[in-house]
Amino acid sequence: MTRHGIVPTPVFLPVGSQGTVKTLTPEEVKDIGMAMVLANTYHLYLRPGISVIEKLGGLHKFMAWDGAILTDSGGYQVFSLASLRQVSDEGVIFRSHIDGSQHLITPELVIQFQEALGADIIMALDECPACDDSFEKVQRAMERTHQWAERCQKAQKRSDQALYAIVQGGVFPQLRRRSAEYLTSLGFSGYAIGGLSLGETKRVTLTMTEETVTFLPEDKPRYLMGVGSPEDLLEGIARGIDIFDSALPTRIARNGAFFTWQGRHNIQNAAYSQMEQPIDPDCDCYTCRTFSAAYLHHLFSCQELLGYKLATIHNLSFIASLMHKARDAILNGTFNAFKDNFLAGYKPTDEQIRLSQKQKWLKSRNLNQ
Amino acid sequence: MTRHGIVPTPVFLPVGSQGTVKTLTPEEVKDIGMAMVLANTYHLYLRPGISVIEKLGGLHKFMAWDGAILTDSGGYQVFSLASLRQVSDEGVIFRSHIDGSQHLITPELVIQFQEALGADIIMALDECPACDDSFEKVQRAMERTHQWAERCQKAQKRSDQALYAIVQGGVFPQLRRRSAEYLTSLGFSGYAIGGLSLGETKRVTLTMTEETVTFLPEDKPRYLMGVGSPEDLLEGIARGIDIFDSALPTRIARNGAFFTWQGRHNIQNAAYSQMEQPIDPDCDCYTCRTFSAAYLHHLFSCQELLGYKLATIHNLSFIASLMHKARDAILNGTFNAFKDNFLAGYKPTDEQIRLSQKQKWLKSRNLNQ
Numbered sequence: 001m002t003r004h005g006i007v008p009t010p011v012f013l014p015v016g017s018q019g020t021v022k023t024l025t026p027e028e029v030k031d032i033g034m035a036m037v038l039a040n041t042y043h044l045y046l047r048p049g050i051s052v053i054e055k056l057g058g059l060h061k062f063m064a065w066d067g068a069i070l071t072d073s074g075g076y077q078v079f080s081l082a083s084l085r086q087v088s089d090e091g092v093i094f095r096s097h098i099d100g101s102q103h104l105i106t107p108e109l110v111i112q113f114q115e116a117l118g119a120d121i122i123m124a125l126d127e128c129p130a131c132d133d134s135f136e137k138v139q140r141a142m143e144r145t146h147q148w149a150e151r152c153q154k155a156q157k158r159s160d161q162a163l164y165a166i167v168q169g170g171v172f173p174q175l176r177r178r179s180a181e182y183l184t185s186l187g188f189s190g191y192a193i194g195g196l197s198l199g200e201t202k203r204v205t206l207t208m209t210e211e212t213v214t215f216l217p218e219d220k221p222r223y224l225m226g227v228g229s230p231e232d233l234l235e236g237i238a239r240g241i242d243i244f245d246s247a248l249p250t251r252i253a254r255n256g257a258f259f260t261w262q263g264r265h266n267i268q269n270a271a272y273s274q275m276e277q278p279i280d281p282d283c284d285c286y287t288c289r290t291f292s293a294a295y296l297h298h299l300f301s302c303q304e305l306l307g308y309k310l311a312t313i314h315n316l317s318f319i320a321s322l323m324h325k326a327r328d329a330i331l332n333g334t335f336n337a338f339k340d341n342f343l344a345g346y347k348p349t350d351e352q353i354r355l356s357q358k359q360k361w362l363k364s365r366n367l368n369q
Numbered sequence: 370m371t372r373h374g375i376v377p378t379p380v381f382l383p384v385g386s387q388g389t390v391k392t393l394t395p396e397e398v399k400d401i402g403m404a405m406v407l408a409n410t411y412h413l414y415l416r417p418g419i420s421v422i423e424k425l426g427g428l429h430k431f432m433a434w435d436g437a438i439l440t441d442s443g444g445y446q447v448f449s450l451a452s453l454r455q456v457s458d459e460g461v462i463f464r465s466h467i468d469g470s471q472h473l474i475t476p477e478l479v480i481q482f483q484e485a486l487g488a489d490i491i492m493a494l495d496e497c498p499a500c501d502d503s504f505e506k507v508q509r510a511m512e513r514t515h516q517w518a519e520r521c522q523k524a525q526k527r528s529d530q531a532l533y534a535i536v537q538g539g540v541f542p543q544l545r546r547r548s549a550e551y552l553t554s555l556g557f558s559g560y561a562i563g564g565l566s567l568g569e570t571k572r573v574t575l576t577m578t579e580e581t582v583t584f585l586p587e588d589k590p591r592y593l594m595g596v597g598s599p600e601d602l603l604e605g606i607a608r609g610i611d612i613f614d615s616a617l618p619t620r621i622a623r624n625g626a627f628f629t630w631q632g633r634h635n636i637q638n639a640a641y642s643q644m645e646q647p648i649d650p651d652c653d654c655y656t657c658r659t660f661s662a663a664y665l666h667h668l669f670s671c672q673e674l675l676g677y678k679l680a681t682i683h684n685l686s687f688i689a690s691l692m693h694k695a696r697d698a699i700l701n702g703t704f705n706a707f708k709d710n711f712l713a714g715y716k717p718t719d720e721q722i723r724l725s726q727k728q729k730w731l732k733s734r735n736l737n738q
Contacts, residue, residue, distance in 0.1 A: 018667070018668075018671045018673060019664070019667065020668060020673050020675045022673065022674055022675070023674045023675060023678075024675065025655075025659075025675065025678075026659075043671075047667060047670055047671055048642065048643075048663065048666070048667040048670070052642065052643050052663060052667075055643060055645075056643070056645055056661055056663055056664075057645075062661070062663075062664055062667075063664065064659045064660055064664075273417065273421065274417075274421050274424060274425070276424075276425055276426075286394075290394075290395075290433045291433055292425055292431070294417065294421060294425055294431075295388070295425075295431055295432065295433075297417070298387070298388065298416060298417040298421075298431075299387075299389060301416055301417070302387045302412075302416055304387060304389050304391065305391060305392045305674055305677060305678070306389045306391070306392060306393065306394065308674060309392075309394075309674070309678075310394075
């Protein structure tokens, strides 16, 4: 339960880093069935600036969204998007990925920013190592993440925002356990699993999720950051995850990829050029109710902006429907059968292709490389 | 009155060349108050192909638009967008601006295509000379336009589509008169004024409009092609024009320019960066009802696609409202006062800047130059 409505779990949060779920109006996000969106402190700090949003009445009012909002602390973005200057126990000095300007963030500032933005759930600052960093490096990042989490907790002034800590520990089970136990001992409103889905294999992501969840309290929400493919969502739910976010469904939509219960397809395929049926005849989203696959194919051929929006609506509707069905199955005690049945029919993206795409994408975002 | 609803005049048609009013869903176009949209035979012939749309049940169904549609014949696009191979009395052989493939259009084919698309109003094929062509060249183009109009009339098989002829004659009053009189003698359902708003001064556009309208029947709709700035719409209405179309309001929206009753402004101006009010406090469109100017400024700073859509909604709502007020004023017998009052408060774009922008834009579209 949040100040902005009840959010049934498991829940997927569409990403609206810059205060907009790309291509959609707030009404469209709501109509799709989304109860909470993710926005990003890092992006909003750089543009338009935290004080601008505060002056205009907070983030909900700024983006005209009356549902729930979770703001990420910016930790991940500072370590993936910005040019790093210097990480110290105090905080991080970084350069903006937009104009190269220099900035400092600390745990205290990150809480101050998120209190000004006014999201329903706010995140502690974490240090996010790369998935191939050494044990020692990952351990140091984890320990710093723990200190920062404690400082975030102490810095919190508002009592109406839920503060979540972020478990780190890379791909090392003993670190994951230590991180989960330590943060749990501090007592947060919820716990996120960070530092995954960063280029490691899916098997490792799932194993680390398991190794973490085991040591998290059962009565607090658990949030697996950056996970959003249909198969991963179900695997995460099976392991006890309540909250997910990912730019995947919206990003691939703008590349013409759309989800069906059989797998991911691309509308630019010539097979769709004259297809009178919707892209997914089983789907009752606005896009599938209204337009033929041929029309969508045409919009993408012409690079018409409406195409990106219609594909986004479809993919988010698919994910919302998947989460809704998962919840119903949990309540009916049939989740495992539901999951097996879904996975039997759904052909995920080839793992090798996925990894190489992911690494390419991470690299393209990272100005350090 | 059309097969797809009543269209009160004067009316502005938003441009949806490729079967989509850029960035908007059909519902949004309707909510703005648009009764008819323009689509383009040239664009739809090249992509996705006329037969594809015909097979899928016609253009209304293809784009999920149940309001009225006018299709342009493609004459203007062949002469402005395509690489010309050869114009003869028979028709035009041209090369696609997309892939360079070679195509032939004739008056008969243009009617066949438009009958397959199924618009409510269809246009005859015309030859559209440049605004600085010689008298002789313009006269030859006009005479060919007349022959083609006659052939279009004979080629028409469907009785449920209104066929409009296009008056040519460039900037020469005697040719404009001859063209209007000749086409009127053939008896069309409506008459368009083509070959204007192509880089000539506004004074010339208006003079040529007057010189044409005088010789058109009063009981048939008159359509001034390619005109869409607020001041030009009112000047056109004052001279007896019923129908307008232009990509201007939607194109400039995507560049951040928005209409107000005081003139055109750009949301990217720093003055809007912290403005809590909507971009136009007098406006009751979705954008102005829902978002601050600061939010729109932010979306444009971040090149967020939602910004282009919100600006498009505002600009089309402004034009719809202007046309609605003009109609009310005509019915009340107060149109001249309304127009004078509007023009006294509205600062149009500087004519020199406008002309240089227009010429740059025309040049950028024309692969021949």
